[in-house]
Amino acid sequence: MIPSIQLPSQKYKRKVTAFSLVIIVVSTACIYMDFNPLGFFTEFHFVRDLLGEMMPPNFNVLWSSSSVGFSFLQTMSMAFLGTLYGGVIAITIAFLAANNTMPARVVRMIARAALSLLRVIPALVVILIFVIAVGLGSFAGVLTLVVITVGTFGKLFTEIIENTENPPSEAIYSAGASRVQVIRYSVIPQILPSFVANLLYAFDVNVRAAIGLGIFGGGGIGFQLYLSLRVLHYQDAMAYICFIILLVISVEKLSDYLRRKILNDGKF
Amino acid sequence: MLEVKQLIKSLPNGRKVLNGISFKVEKGEFVGILGPSGAGKTLTLRCLNGLLKPDSGSVVVQGTDGKRVDICQISKRELRRARQKIGVIFQGNHLVKRLSALENVMIGRLGQISTFRSILYGFTDAEAAEAVAALEKVKMEHMADVRTGNMSGGEMQRVAIARAIFQSPTLLLADEPISSLDPSNARVIMKLIKPLSENIPVVGVFHQPDMTAKYCTRVIAIKDGKVIYDGDPHLSENLLAEIYGEELQQIEANKNIPALIPSEPTLVHTS
Numbered sequence: 001m002i003p004s005i006q007l008p009s010q011k012y013k014r015k016v017t018a019f020s021l022v023i024i025v026v027s028t029a030c031i032y033m034d035f036n037p038l039g040f041f042t043e044f045h046f047v048r049d050l051l052g053e054m055m056p057p058n059f060n061v062l063w064s065s066s067s068v069g070f071s072f073l074q075t076m077s078m079a080f081l082g083t084l085y086g087g088v089i090a091i092t093i094a095f096l097a098a099n100n101t102m103p104a105r106v107v108r109m110i111a112r113a114a115l116s117l118l119r120v121i122p123a124l125v126v127i128l129i130f131v132i133a134v135g136l137g138s139f140a141g142v143l144t145l146v147v148i149t150v151g152t153f154g155k156l157f158t159e160i161i162e163n164t165e166n167p168p169s170e171a172i173y174s175a176g177a178s179r180v181q182v183i184r185y186s187v188i189p190q191i192l193p194s195f196v197a198n199l200l201y202a203f204d205v206n207v208r209a210a211i212g213l214g215i216f217g218g219g220g221i222g223f224q225l226y227l228s229l230r231v232l233h234y235q236d237a238m239a240y241i242c243f244i245i246l247l248v249i250s251v252e253k254l255s256d257y258l259r260r261k262i263l264n265d266g267k268f
Numbered sequence: 269m270l271e272v273k274q275l276i277k278s279l280p281n282g283r284k285v286l287n288g289i290s291f292k293v294e295k296g297e298f299v300g301i302l303g304p305s306g307a308g309k310t311l312t313l314r315c316l317n318g319l320l321k322p323d324s325g326s327v328v329v330q331g332t333d334g335k336r337v338d339i340c341q342i343s344k345r346e347l348r349r350a351r352q353k354i355g356v357i358f359q360g361n362h363l364v365k366r367l368s369a370l371e372n373v374m375i376g377r378l379g380q381i382s383t384f385r386s387i388l389y390g391f392t393d394a395e396a397a398e399a400v401a402a403l404e405k406v407k408m409e410h411m412a413d414v415r416t417g418n419m420s421g422g423e424m425q426r427v428a429i430a431r432a433i434f435q436s437p438t439l440l441l442a443d444e445p446i447s448s449l450d451p452s453n454a455r456v457i458m459k460l461i462k463p464l465s466e467n468i469p470v471v472g473v474f475h476q477p478d479m480t481a482k483y484c485t486r487v488i489a490i491k492d493g494k495v496i497y498d499g500d501p502h503l504s505e506n507l508l509a510e511i512y513g514e515e516l517q518q519i520e521a522n523k524n525i526p527a528l529i530p531s532e533p534t535l536v537h538t539s
Binding site for chain 2: 185
């Protein structure tokens with residue numbers, strides 16, 4: 001008797017079923033959304049025309065307008081402050097949420113619930129709320145970055161704390177040390193490099209987010225781009241886009257370099 | 269001195285892992301606890317400094333102020349006080365790898381300084397000097413600034429001993445301090461631990477009857493949670509067979525390894 005294997009014909013039937021399902025879902029979605037895939041080709045000339053109007057980029061705007069330097073600083077400060085405050089709050093909540101640093105189960109559950117709540121709110125919803133609450137500008141942007149940094153990194157930090165080695169902590173407890181002392185002398189030395197590396201990554205992410213948030217009223221270089229598009233100065237807009245790409249790439253490279261240095265050389 | 273009376277500990281499934289362990293250790297004694305795997309040796313040791321709370325029984329030690337305290341009865345705060353004077357050497361891997369040898373040694377006295385100072389300032393220069401002196405006793409002062417994560421098992425264990433010395437304990441416990449080391453390093457560690465027993469009682473859990481015969485002043489054998497032997501460290505073949513049962517063959521096999529290595533190693537600077 002043949003052992004229970006999957007026969008080639010059965011496999012084939014499965015593949016056909018799966019493929020037809022995908023086709024059905026995609027075409028239903030397209031019909032429902034009134035989305036014509038051919039539009040990629042028939043409407044492409046609009047994109048080409050716009051790009052044509054954007055060329056050549058008017059780089060003069062980058063140094064002739066006094067607000068550009070200020071906007072750049074504003075974006076970078078937003079990302080920096082958002083990372084700093086968000087990082088401090090994320091670390092604090094992470095210590096309250098990790099089971100090896102917080103013995104009270106109720107506190108842990110509250111801290112974890114807070115982190116989950118912050119994680120599920122999309123950044124764009126957060127900025128809309130803050131813009132209404134505190135008005136347009138970089139303050140709303142910083143507050144938004146704080147919320148998304150805590151949401152993204154709080155849980156990660158909790159896991160890093162929980163994954164520390166327990167034997168050294170046990171040895172320190174054995175010498176009569178208190179919980180706070182164990183955290184200071186065993187947990188913190190172990191988590192420091194990954195925390196610093198993750199905060200550098202957070203800064204990298206937040207620079208990009210800060211540019212995006214600028215468009216929604218957070219101020220900074222993103223807002224400049226938005227303005228130039230609204231007044232149809234497409235060549236200025238292209239210059240801003242080039243500047244933003246350059247900025248994002250350099251921040252990413254720098255944070256990558258520092259992270260690798262910290263994790264490999266272990267200078268922390 | 270240390271007095272253990274009728275320690276009883278059951279697992280949640282009802283199995284009695286410690287079934288009335290009693291013994292007494294005076295200063296000047298270096299007691300080795302032997303026994304097959306799962307006999308309750310390490311559990312007993314963990315009861316001695318309160319890492320594990322037995323169901324019943326008592327562990328009486330000399331407290332910081334000279335008074336006797338029962339580890340099993342005191343409050344958490346008093347337990348922390350009592351632990352300040354109980355040095356423990358673990359089975360490797362118990363140092364903070366990202367801190368230097370010196371910092372690891374100073375950690376031994378964390379319980380003796382205020383939490384406030386330990387967070388905001390740390391240790392004083394005088395304490396660092398004392399810690400270096402402790403490292404000198406184990407011939408590791410030249411590696412004081414090296415991270416323990418970059419050290420070999422033997423070097424780490426020597427730092428652990430320095431930490432226990434720095435703590436100036438009134439009781440020293442050692443939980444399989446040589447089980448992860450090669451025979452030559454194991455002898456170095458035993459030779460460092462032995463002189464400490466002149467002033468304070470030392471209790472260690474071991475897996476090597478030949479080591480305890482050579483360095484310990486007394487051996488306690490534990491099997492199935494009971495003390496089955498307490499006395500002279502030189503055990504007869506019959507006794508060993510009784511203690512270890514089927515595990516004896518493995519022990520004998522391990523015993524032949526030291527023969528390949530020159531006996532009586534001396535402490536040397538390794539860098």
